[in-house]
Amino acid sequence: MKARIKWVENVCFVGESETGHAVVLDGAPDSGGRNLGMRPMEMLLIGMGACTSFDVVTILKKSRQPITDCVAEMHADRADEIPKVFTNIHVHFIVTGNGLNPMQVERAVKLSAEKYCSASIMLSKSVNITHDFEIVETSAT
Structure with missing residues (x-):
């Protein structure tokens, strides 16, 4: 199994699975995030x-x-x-x-x-x- 995590900005990332699906992960504003995705x-x-x-x-x-x-x-x-x-x-x-x-x-x-x-x-x-x-x-x- 493979996965790829791409940094977007601050503490926001996009995770991509080898099956072609993607998910946004982000932090809380007090951690530098914009609350755009799950922790x-x-x-x-x-x-x-x-x-x-x-x-x-x-x-x-x-x-x-x-x-x-x-x-x-x-x-x-x-x-x-x-x-x-x-x-x-x-x-x-x-x-x-x-x-x-x-x-x-x-x-x-x-x-x-x-x-x-x-x-x-x-x-x-x-x-x-x-x-x-x-x-x-x-x-x-």
Whole structure:
């Protein structure tokens, strides 16, 4: 995997992936930025959330669960001192469907956390990561 980060001005950068996608990253005004994009640590947290969500949805679909939506709400604590690394990350999944099996949802979350999500498994080497979930039942139409 390759990526390219191009400095634009002050503390604003454009990140480009090898698949041809781009994202703007910037700092807060008190750090010399203009608040034009996400902070790098926000991007890291979102990347982990997307990685684990990808797994959960894929596992539930392969298990033929009637999933209609999946939202991962993330909360991260950071160290007070530099480097301000993540110290704790909690992922709360809100999985929606009609007749979802709670054991299958729990299994999908656990498999992602322990076996498939490279981002969260890598981060878990230095960060305490916890997960939970809730199921939102939709009515049959």
